[in-house]
Amino acid sequence: MAAQTAASSYIEDTAPPQGRGYIIKQIAVYALLILGAVIILLPIVWMISTSLKTEDQLFTGTVNLIPNPAVPQNYIDVWDSFSSINPQMTAWRILANTLFITVLAMVGEIFSASIVAYGFARFRWRGRDLLFALMLGTVMIPSIVTRIPSFLVWKQFDLLDTYDPLTVHALFAWGPLYVFLMRQFFLTIPRELEEAALIDGANTVQIYWFIMLPLIRPIMLAIAVLSFQGNWNNFGGALIYLTTPEKFPLALAIRFFDSSLSIEAPQWHYMMALSTMMAAPILLLYFLAQKQFIEGINVGAVKG
Amino acid sequence: MGEAIATYLPTLVRYILVAIGLGIVMYGAFRLQIALGIKREAATGRALVLPWFIGFLIFNVFTIGSSLYLSFTEYNLFRAPEWVGLDNYAQLFDVSAGTLQSRTQRSEDVLAPRHDEVIRIEIGEGGWVFGAANEDFWRSMKLTMTYAFLSVPIGLAASLGVALLLNQHVKGLSFWRVLYYAPAIIPVVSTVLLWRWIFSNSGLINSMFAPAYRVLGVDPPRWFNDPSYALPAFIIISLWGVFGANSVILLAGLKGIPKDLYEAATVDGAGEWAKFRNVTIPMLSPALFYNLVVSTIGALQIFEVAAFIRTPASVGTFLNWLIYTEAFGFRRMGLASAMAWIMLVVIVILTTIIFRSSSAWVFYQGAREGEG
Structure with a gap:
């Protein structure tokens, strides 16, 4: 049904129609939009509401979205609960771990991707197209296939239970999609700019740093937010490489806390406080940088 | 805090050293090529992609090779x-x-000795049973494949519906778009925990539908603890997450369809369904294709959900998680690698089928060649 109403709207775009049929359709559209909004928001509200409840409000068997009394204290108590299991796992420590991993991986990922994309986009050399196709092909490889040998590689370097596999690896342009996005962007920049700089005697490093970087800033920003989100959320990598609890990023710390609870007493108010803490920075970033998020996704899909 | 810094500093030092090292290697590769008489442009290009190429050799070529060996x-x-x-x-x-x-x-x-049931089909008074010695693997394969085969098409249809809806004369489009994309932004660990709580015995869903259960006289479903409800629950979770990214891409595709195509169709007397079928779908097919490939690969590799949600043994778990537990829980690296390779082959076959079929249904307007 939505399909048919949509097709008709294109005609209406050119000449917005009036009349009863149109009004009824618009009412239906907004009704559906609001229904969708409820489906999206209800779980999020439920998460935040649970995180503010006392334990005896959890299992009432009724839908109660407004905690009474509301206990923001949960957000502090949950960390006390943490440190009773492991005194080193303080909120600050876990947050610092997460930020350390996220920022280092993000910076490495963006800069290496931009340099590699520059090489793929602006220079002609034999083997370029083949290598580029190979790079895109690696997207298909399930991460689990390379995960066991990668683990063994880092074990050889004696760098297990360090942050290196999660950060240093990013310097090697580990995200082919980001390279692809940046290359698409480089292709749109007129060549005259570089040629003029070359005539003025600038070298490649100078051209990259002083001419290209400022020009590609929009896509760098878009990729930065996607990359921040991706690394903040990275669970699988951290799960394999980190074993010392006080080194855990938030995602792993949550799992650690979850597995310390008994199935009979799931402390959902605490779990939801942790989930909210994990989601809040990303949601905040999203609302501040929605344009970049949407742009990043769309550029990726232009030519799939 | 001192201890924390002690764990960060070595990584930070190695990070900087590797970055500097890469720069030196790139410069060296450039000089070497010049010395070999290669043109400056080619030498620069090759030197610039070196960081990726080194990573590719270590973390793709070498690891895939050793994974096959293992x-x-x-x-x-x-x-x-x-x-x-x-x-x-x-x-x-x-x-x-x-x-x-x-x-x-x-x-x-009725199965071979020490084999366990994977699929049981009962028809009339009889039926068939399929079993395996490693029943965990096949149960997980079954769960992962059915999950992908159901969640991907449903998700694609749902996100197309959302995109079409947002493409109406909607006021405050950017507001709706931001809202609809939000579930895709929330960290998957948060999402999975949230849904585990929603589906728990006294969670949101069972509380909401408690009156309905009473009227119908049925027991509340136990969702993840019930073999027949686990898969539907997983699919519901995936649908909530999929609203976002796919809809945004499809919406951009819809906005890009030239209006004159619809006008021409109207002149030809096409009805709304005909326009949807013959204009919207073909023009949108590249975006649908992209989404289909990405969602299929994603659905087969689902990981975090299984890490936080335990299912009954008869359901199995998701393949990626099974491989992880075999490798890092039971330390059966060889067996886990074999499972991973079977999964790789399945993904390559499915992607190939999608790509091969694409010439039949994906329409590239004025398909151009060249750099794109």
Whole structure:
């Protein structure tokens, strides 16, 4: 049904129609939009509401979205609960771990991707197209296939239970999609700019740093937010490489806390406080940088 | 805080050293090529892609090679890998089938010794049972594949519906778009925990529908603890997450369809369904294709959900998680690598099928060649 109403709207775009049929359709559209909004928001509200409840409000068997009394204290108590299991796992420590991993991986990922994309986009050399196709092909490889040998590689370097596999690896342009996005962007920049700089005697490093970087800033920003989100959320990598609890990023710390609870007493108010803490920075970033998020996704899909 | 810094500093130092090292290697590769008489442009280009290429050699070529090698060995990390030939694959493909004489007959009675049931189909008074020696693997394969085959098309249809809806004369489009994309932004760990709570016995869903259950006189479903409800629950979770990214891409595709195509169709007397079928779908097919490929690969590799949600043994778990537990829980690196390779082959076959079929249904307007 939505399909048919949509097709008709294109005609209406050119000449917005009036009349009863149109009004009824618009009412239906907004009704559906609001229904969708409820489906999206209800779980999020439920998460935040649970995180503010006392334990005896959890299992009432009724839908109660407004905690009474509301206990923001949960957000502090949950960390006390943490440190009773492991005194080193303080909120600050876990947050610092997460930020350390996220920022280092993000910076490495963006800069290496931009340099590699520059090489793929602006220079002609034999083997370029083949290598580029190979790079895109690696997207298909399930991460689990390379995960066991990668683990063994880092074990050889004696760098297990360090942050290196999660950060240093990013310097090697580990995200082919980001390279692809940046290359698409480089292709749109007129060549005259570089040629003029070359005539003025600038070298490649100078051209990259002083001419290209400022020009590609929009896509760098878009990729930065996607990359921040991706690394903040990275669970699988951290799960394999980190074993010392006080080194855990938030995602792993949550799992650690979850597995310390008994199935009979799931402390959902605490779990939801942790989930909210994990989601809040990303949601905040999203609302501040929605344009970049949407742009990043769309550029990726232009030519799939 | 001092201790925290002590764990960060070594990584930070190595990070900077590797970055500087990469720069030196790139410069060296450039000089070397110049010395070999290669043109400046080609030498620069090759030097610039070197960071990726080195990573590719270590973390793709080498790892895929060793993963294949490991799949023919038995390896527990402590002793050197021991070559066992095709044993791992033989163990995984040790499957059997049997015919049931009656509905009450136990599955074990008709399967080969030490095989366990994976699929049981009852028809009339009889039926068939398929089993395997490594039943965990096949149960997980079954769960992962059915999950992908159901969640991907449903998700694609749902996100197309959302995109079409947002493409109406909607006021405040950017507001709706931001809202609809939000579930895709929330960290998957948060999402999974949230839904585990929503689906728990006294969670949101069962509380909301409690009156309905009473009227119908049924017991509340136990969702993840019930073999027949686990898969639907997983699909509901995936649908909530999929609203976002796919809809945004499809919406951009819809906005890009030239209006004159619809006008021309109207002039030709096309109805709304005909316009949807003959203009919207073909023009949108590249975006649909992209979404289909990305969602299929994603659905087969689902990981975090299984890490936080336990399912009954008869359901199995998601393949990626099973491989992780085999490798890092039980330290059966060889067997896990064999499973990973089977998964890789499945993904490559499915992606190839999608790509091959694309020439039949994906329409590239004025398909151009060249750099794009």
